[in-house]
Amino acid sequence: MKPEKRGRGRPAGSRVDPAERQAALLDAAERAIRSKGPTVGLGDVAAEAGFVRSAVYAMFPNRDALMAALSERTAQRLLAEITRRADGSTDLRQRMSLFFDVVSGWIADEPNLYRALSGDPAAGVFERLAVAVEFMLAAAFASDQRAPAAAPWSRAIVGSAVAAAEWWCRTETMPRVELVEHLTALCWDGGAALPFVAENIKTIDSGAL
Structure with a gap:
């Protein structure tokens, strides 16, 4: 039996749960604010979470949204x-x-x-x-x-x-x-x-x- 073909545009592996991703980013934002101060940016949050910036922007388009x-x-x-x-x-x-x-x-x-x-x-x-x-x-x-x-x-x-x-x-x-x-x-x-x-x-x- 042939393995199921992955659909066009479908990412390999398990899908990311948006709620889990958001919670992880909010947790990272709290840690970054505690350690760096109240003016941290999305780059600081991405670094704290271990994500690339695009992953943060995909969830929060700007700092105000975060x-x-x-x-x-x-x-x-x-x-x-x-x-x-x-x-x-x-x-x-x-x-x-x-x-x-x-x-x-x-x-x-x-x-x-x-x-x-x-x-x-x-x-x-x-x-x-x-x-x-x-x-x-x-x-x-x-x-x-x-x-x-x-x-x-x-x-x-x-x-x-x-x-x-x-x-x-x-x-x-x-x-x-x-x-x-x-x-x-x-x-x-x-x-x-x-x-x-x-x-x-x-x-x-x-x-x-």
């Missing part, structure tokens, strides 16, 4: 970590606290990845996290007049976590658990948690700041 895919995967991992640690709890305050803890911990542990993935306001890791928070809020507000607030509130929640975590990483003025509780108290209790009184507001209005 960073967007890495942001998506990172956001999914952070959200999965929150879910895992919540362990089925429906305590919303606890989930908010876990959100702040996971985000601030990731920024502290992965400074190069944080800088690499936070640059694009439309496709960075924090916008993807904000989209997830927005979805959760929108579901909670489904029959509520506050539904339009889901989009800005989700960005405010994520933005406060990022800004506070950046400050905390620079100053190290308190334990992470204390930072997380302060953020949770502010977002959970809202403006009512702020100790403003009329005299404070008058002082600010007078230009004291």
